[in-house]
Amino acid sequence: MAESDTDKNAPLLDVRDLHVSVGETDILKGIDLTVSVGEVHAIMGPNGSGKSTLASVLAGRPEFTVTHGKVLYGGQNLLAMLPEERAREGIFLAFQYPVELAGVRTWQFLRASVDAVRRHRGLKELSIREFDKLLDEKREVVKIDPEMLKRSVNEGFSGGEKKRNEVLQMAMLDPTLAVLDETDSGLDIDALKIVAEGVDRFRSPSKAIILVTHYQRILNYISPDRVHVLMDGRIVRSGDRELALELEKKGYDWIRESVAA
Amino acid sequence: MTEQRVISRKTGVEDTDYKWGFELDIESDIAPRGLNEDIVRLISAKKREPEWMLEWRLKAYRHWLKLGSEEPKWANVKFPPIDYQDMIYYAAPRSQADGPKSLDEIDPEILEGFNKLGIPLEEQKKLSGVAVDAVLDSVSVATTYQEMLKKVGVIFCSMSEAVKNHPELVQKYIGSVVPYSDNFYATLNSAVFSDGSFCYVPPGVRCPIELMTYFRINEMDTGQFERTLIIADKGSYVSYLEGCTAPMRKTHQLHAAVVELVALDDAEIKYSTLQNWYPGDKDGNGGVYNFVTKRGKAQGRGSKISWTQVETGSAITWKYPSVILQGDDSVGEFYSVALVNNHQQADTGTKMTHIGKNTRSTIIAKGISAGKANNTYRGQVKIMPTANGARNFTQCDSLLIGDECGAHTVPYIEVRNPTAQLEHEATTSKVSDDQLFYLQQRGLSLEESNYMIINGFCRGIFKELPFEFAAEASQLMRVSLEGTVG
Numbered sequence: 209m210a211e212s213d214t215d216k217n218a219p220l221l222d223v224r225d226l227h228v229s230v231g232e233t234d235i236l237k238g239i240d241l242t243v244s245v246g247e248v249h250a251i252m253g254p255n256g257s258g259k260s261t262l263a264s265v266l267a268g269r270p271e272f273t274v275t276h277g278k279v280l281y282g283g284q285n286l287l288a289m290l291p292e293e294r295a296r297e298g299i300f301l302a303f304q305y306p307v308e309l310a311g312v313r314t315w316q317f318l319r320a321s322v323d324a325v326r327r328h329r330g331l332k333e334l335s336i337r338e339f340d341k342l343l344d345e346k347r348e349v350v351k352i353d354p355e356m357l358k359r360s361v362n363e364g365f366s367g368g369e370k371k372r373n374e375v376l377q378m379a380m381l382d383p384t385l386a387v388l389d390e391t392d393s394g395l396d397i398d399a400l401k402i403v404a405e406g407v408d409r410f411r412s413p414s415k416a417i418i419l420v421t422h423y424q425r426i427l428n429y430i431s432p433d434r435v436h437v438l439m440d441g442r443i444v445r446s447g448d449r450e451l452a453l454e455l456e457k458k459g460y461d462w463i464r465e466s467v468a469a
Numbered sequence: 470m471t472e473q474r475v476i477s478r479k480t481g482v483e484d485t486d487y488k489w490g491f492e493l494d495i496e497s498d499i500a501p502r503g504l505n506e507d508i509v510r511l512i513s514a515k516k517r518e519p520e521w522m523l524e525w526r527l528k529a530y531r532h533w534l535k536l537g538s539e540e541p542k543w544a545n546v547k548f549p550p551i552d553y554q555d556m557i558y559y560a561a562p563r564s565q566a567d568g569p570k571s572l573d574e575i576d577p578e579i580l581e582g583f584n585k586l587g588i589p590l591e592e593q594k595k596l597s598g599v600a601v602d603a604v605l606d607s608v609s610v611a612t613t614y615q616e617m618l619k620k621v622g623v624i625f626c627s628m629s630e631a632v633k634n635h636p637e638l639v640q641k642y643i644g645s646v647v648p649y650s651d652n653f654y655a656t657l658n659s660a661v662f663s664d665g666s667f668c669y670v671p672p673g674v675r676c677p678i679e680l681m682t683y684f685r686i687n688e689m690d691t692g693q694f695e696r697t698l699i700i701a702d703k704g705s706y707v708s709y710l711e712g713c714t715a716p717m718r719k720t721h722q723l724h725a726a727v728v729e730l731v732a733l734d735d736a737e738i739k740y741s742t743l744q745n746w747y748p749g750d751k752d753g754n755g756g757v758y759n760f761v762t763k764r765g766k767a768q769g770r771g772s773k774i775s776w777t778q779v780e781t782g783s784a785i786t787w788k789y790p791s792v793i794l795q796g797d798d799s800v801g802e803f804y805s806v807a808l809v810n811n812h813q814q815a816d817t818g819t820k821m822t823h824i825g826k827n828t829r830s831t832i833i834a835k836g837i838s839a840g841k842a843n844n845t846y847r848g849q850v851k852i853m854p855t856a857n858g859a860r861n862f863t864q865c866d867s868l869l870i871g872d873e874c875g876a877h878t879v880p881y882i883e884v885r886n887p888t889a890q891l892e893h894e895a896t897t898s899k900v901s902d903d904q905l906f907y908l909q910q911r912g913l914s915l916e917e918s919n920y921m922i923i924n925g926f927c928r929g930i931f932k933e934l935p936f937e938f939a940a941e942a943s944q945l946m947r948v949s950l951e952g953t954v955g
Contacts, residue, residue: 267910268909268910269906270902270906271902290909290915291906291909291910292909292910292912292913292914292915294910295909295910295911295912296912300910301910303907303910306907307901307903307904307906307907308904309904309907309908309921309922309925310925310926311924311925311926311927311928311929312921312922312924312925312928313928317908317911317921320911320913320917320921321911321912321913324911324912324913324914324917325911325912328912360925377911381911381912
């Protein structure tokens with residue numbers, strides 16, 4: 209993102225009254241969300257509440273239609289940008305279900321992505337040596353074996369390997385806003401630690417993270433500044449770290465009842 | 470990333486999709502239109518061939534007459550009747566009338582033309598590690614690295630020279646794999662073949678560099694009928710590459726080549742093709758009819774013949790590089806990527822005929838269809854009663870881009886020995902929206918994303934190509950699909 213044309217005090221991401229549908233079905237029904245650099249926001253909620261839709265819409269997944277509202281990213285109209293433009297401008301989505309690319313070697317995929325993003329940011333292309341050095345450094349954190357980089361993207365990877373590979377991509381692309389869509393789901397405790405460590409390292413005063421999660425356990429490793437509870441397409445409650453802990457204790461029904469009341 | 474360009478894309482011709490479409494302004498010696506015995510005699514005389522060669526041509530011609538207009542009709546391709554009497558069967562750059570000369574004597578326009586194609590022929594500029602036989606219309610204009618090859622005993626020259634200088638080898642092997650009576654187009658080729666490459670690798674010699682023939686059609690309304698013969702003697706190895714382009718013409722041009730390979734005991738021939746003849750325009754006007762017969766005979770025990778082809782050009786491709794697995798323990802391989810776009814049609818595949826014991830064949834065919842194009846894989850695996858313990862593995866994958874194109878798979882299997890083992894796998898897929906979005910989310914444009922997926926689809930084939938050809942092949946796919954994806 210270009211620093212010059214951005215108001216220093218403006219939030220990095222400003223979502224206003226966002227309504228989204230797929231086909232005839234309304235999924236998001238008026239989301240307001242403001243995220244500033246340096247912050248970590250957790251979006252929690254039961255299955256089917258619209259968490260993943262929100263993450264996908266921010267990244268520009270084409271099958272969703274925004275029916276109302278707006279999203280500003282660094283002051284720009286995010287919704288007018290192509291998915292690849294958003295990526296190059298620093299939005300990264302860690303996929304809930306990383307996609308397999310038969311025959312595309314992971315190394316080559318990472319290199320092409322890093323090149324595309326660096327080119328857009330006016331940085332010089334990394335030489336193979338520089339690229340490999342950076343890659344070595346980043347993959348150590350998420351404990352990815354160099355052999356894995358020779359394999360086709362996500363093909364034959366275990367669930368944990370796929371999620372670690374997402375975090376590796378994030379580290380390599382160095383985004384400004386990272387949106388992690390249930391990156392913690394389906395991981396055992398060791399894998400969760402590795403992934404959480406990777407995400408925590410990424411945390412910085414110049415970056416923001418949106419953690420979409422069903423469970424609060426990842427928040428034990430990455431402490432959020434704000435926690436939002438999404439239900440039936442609306443943010444029904446926002447709070448700090450305590451809200452997540454309370455949710456874990458009392459379950460989503462507690463919120464549902466208190467919202468209804 | 471390699472910077473090597475075997476077939477350069479930078480020809481200076483702007484605003485066209487086919488960047489090899491320039492025409493050379495050279496004077497040519499052109500035979501009158503049409504085909505008759507006099508034309509066959511004229512071609513033979515032009516080449517100062519011995520009597521036996523002329524006799525063989527005439528036998529083929531007389532056989533061809535008997536075939537009438539019996540072109541093979543079984544392929545899944547459509548085209549209007551070809552008027553064989555309206556075609557020109559011989560065209561040679563005037564300055565080359567006497568066959569390849571020393572480089573100083575080659576018309577600078579021709580040298581420049583090959584330079585533009587990325588095939589420099591001059592001594593100081595020639596491609597490193599690749600010996601090139603450059604064929605323009607009906608004749609070979611130059612062959613590089615001949616001295617170096619001579620030192621190790623490898624003969625690599627134009628077919629015309631081979632007929633003159635190595636008649637015993639040519640006479641022994643020509644027609645031994647593809648007889649003149651094989652099929653309509655092969656018969657036609659046998660009568661009027663103009664030039665092509667000849668290669669002989671002596672026993673125990675591993676050819677130290679890649680050999681390459683670059684075919685170029687320049688003249689209008691000429692057919693190109695080259696004939697290639699490669700013989701790998703006992704225990705030898707050779708890797709051979711073939712590239713082809715043609716100017717853009719509004720009319721169709723016929724290319725009916727024959728390639729014969731012979732591998733003796735423990736010999737190996739690796740034959741790679743990048744076929745990029747002019748495919749015609751977006752509406753299907755013009756383009757080359759590529760009707761080619763390619764066959765190898767794994768004659769000796771433990772011999773191996775491997776075909777790798779990347780077919781992106783031509784209006785119509787009709788081509789089945791095959792292997793006769795005659796020697797015990799011999800191996801046949803076929804790796805193919807066929808890409809069709811706009812109105813192109815391809816009916817291509819292979820034939821593996823198992824005769825020897827414990828013979829093994831592998832077929833991996835990838836078809837990509839875009840635009841309104843039709844792509845057919847046609848393959849035959851034949852296990853003869855003598856082929857105890859024969860094995861075949863076949864895999865055919867089709868990738869569709871858009872919803873107006875077609876992919877067809879037609880496998881024929883004939884097993885006459887109960888000990889044979891055959892496997893056949895086939896898939897058809899489309900580039901998925903999920904894959905595209907994933908790549909776009911990583912900063913790649915829609916177009917880049919498509920190429921990455923398509924390249925991944927072809928990876929198994931590209932890795933069979935010699936290194937410098939692999940990068941070229943992937944570039945070629947991109948150029949061929951320009952404007953279709955993204």
